[in-house]
Amino acid sequence: MGKFIRLKKGFDINLAGKATPKTSSIEPETFVIKPTDFYGIYMPKVVVKEGDTVKAGSPLFHDKKNEKIVFTAPVSGEIVEINRGEKRKLLEVKILADKTVEYVPFAKYSVSDIANLSREKAQEQLLTSGAWLNLVQRPFGIVADPAETPKSIFISAFDSAPLAADYNYTLKGQEQAFQIGLDVLKKFTTGPIHLNVHAEREISPVFAQAKGVEVNKFSGKHPSGCVGVQIHHIDPINKGDVVWTINPTGVVQIGKLFLNGVYDTSRLIALAGSEVKDPQYYKTYTGSSIKKMLQDNLKQDHVRVVSGNVLTGTKIPKDGYVGFYDQVVSIIPEGDDYEFLGWINPTASKLSFHRAFGLLSFLVPKKEFVLDSNTHGEPRAFVQTGVFEGVTPMDILPTYLLKAIIAEDFDEMEELGIYEVIEEDLALCEFVDVSKHNVQQILREGIDLIQNS
């Protein structure tokens, strides 16, 4: 009964160095949970000290305003560092992992028990275990508020971003956990759970066998996999509406929590990008250190390591940590070099959405590109028009929305659809922008304004 939605606008960024479907097991020594990975947190209050030992699922810190939102340890081990920045702002809590993970025991349910489980009990278990953080609330893209009842829950079952991890591979064999996860989530919404798959790609049995959900099909280029775009076409958010989103990995984690009674954050992380010698998957846990993955695995030293995909990710050091929601670590060349007459040289090796003089990448649509982190130009005022609209498959006018945000015009922001978008939905605008605006940063400033008004 799901819908079929064909999106015509968008742009695929085809990068070199996709992860091959094979998995290495490494054992990172340290893990980190960063409050900066989450939006909508008022202030984290740390409940552990350096030297404490924790189990997977033990609380590390909670939100001062909403104490029910608990951030827990992804693995068992010893707290070795609590890093704070300016004004003692909590930056990260670091755990030195045990050889074998010990879990905090939570209630275990059989498949038939799940059906009779109440929302209150399920919510209690999700919150105390930390698995709750997988639920993201729209509007604003913040950690879901336990007091809300969303009108529907959306799961995007494909990732159209560059170098994305392939769910068909990372979730292989997780059919049961995924189904249990869905069954639990159903208790939280009055409406349906929408599971959105790509019409032309192979659909993993994990999603094909899912029951009790509306399966919608999407076709088209990136950002068709962005859940915000999908919501826009199926059940749009207006002022006052609340929708929750969760990625499939999170659903599996919730399933395991109820099935096995443990907060099991084990997951596959894709290490990909043109500068990786052997791009592949690594089995690890949430918040893992990437130091060992990168050892002897880089083609050169002058690289940018990005937690997440190259459109929305965060730059991290070579001994940094994977972000909470990220499932890919992308490694691209650092582009801090000058290019003589670089603004006019014809090039087919730099990717462009445009076809202005000398930009020849449109002639080689199948090519895998090696892109560096250079801005390729300087920031300018808005000049060219119609470009953002070409990569935004929504009935939203991004230029006007961004201008309303810059002008801090609250009414305009609301009317132009700020409730419907978060950074990832407009990330392509930032990529294609001739005038090199920091579109995502501007958007988040607007969201903060609206949210706190």
Add this chain to the structure above:
Amino acid sequence: MKFLRNQLDKAKHNFEKGGKWEKFYYAFEAIDTFLFAPNTTNGLRGAQVRDAVDLKRLMMTVIIAMVPCLLFGIYNVGHQHFLALGQEAVLSEKIMIGLIQVVPIIIVSYATGLGVEFIFSIIRRHPVNEGFLVSGMLIPLVMPPDIPLWQVAVATIFAVIIGKEAFGGTGMNILNVALTARAFLYFAYPVNIAGEVWTYLPDKAQAVAGYSGATPLAVAAQAGSTSGANAVEALNSFGAGWADNLYSFWNLFVGFIPGCIGETSTLMCLIGGLILIVTGTGSWKIIVSVFAGAFGMGLFINAIGGNPFVELPAQYHLVMGGLAFGAVFMATDPVTATQTETGKWVYGFLIGILTVLIRVFNPAYPEGIMLAILLMNVFAPLIDYFVVSANKKRRLKRATV
């Protein structure tokens, strides 16, 4: 290249904060980024890779699209010169005359315009924007070949300061800069930019017997009052004796006629338009709708009838005057045009309609495209306002369903 880069790096600290030429930082930056694409990298969070396009490249594409018009214009200035004198001349002589007339205008336009840009970037502390690269070429192309250079300079300075910098620079201006320059000249020094000024004819030179410098639009406008013939006949018989078939439809299309330096040839404008459309730098919606609007309005007034100019077949409006040049290079200016995709249709269509209206019903000034575009520049935000309101209403409506 390495040497050049090193020199720039060495000089750079003088221009940075605390350096002795700190004031001139943006002037230095403009030269630096012109020579070398900068080494800046993307921020910590958000897009880590960026499209290879930038504003410089975009503007350069527009300039490349103007090259056919420019080259043709240089040749045509010489061609018209010898035609008016009644002399035979070879290609190189025509080009030489064209170069002598046109190149100084281009130099003056760029020198004064960029001069103002640099001064403003220093005073207002903002980067030098690339917008003037295009305006600086557009201004010469809409000038008569014999325009006094000081007038070019004054018009350019006026256009850049009042038309653009007063609003905050490239991207903020309301009126098209090149058209502001031309409108300024038209109202300030009409003697030099209206009437029979479109052929380069030195003062002492004796024109060929029967010579007239009237433009096709003027010929068509006067067709009724003078000869009683219809406008097409008046155009076809113009130039008899010294330049047969000067204003035939075909010749109007190809552009071997007197007029502004760059805008006589509809053919060259179409080639330029094709470049803009293929590269995606100019909106095809605007170009197509300007032509459609002019043609539609032409047909409409044909149907009403009244005098020979009104009855001029609609297709003539597309090849006469600066309509093609305006449609391709002026109306598509993304800053002063409408910014919504639906709005672009309305905007272009109204420009076409207004152009023909002004041509036909305004006896003082038969060329309408300049005023039509300037007028629509002013109304563009209003058109956008309605398109954006429709979007908001659509979104609100969705809520109740």
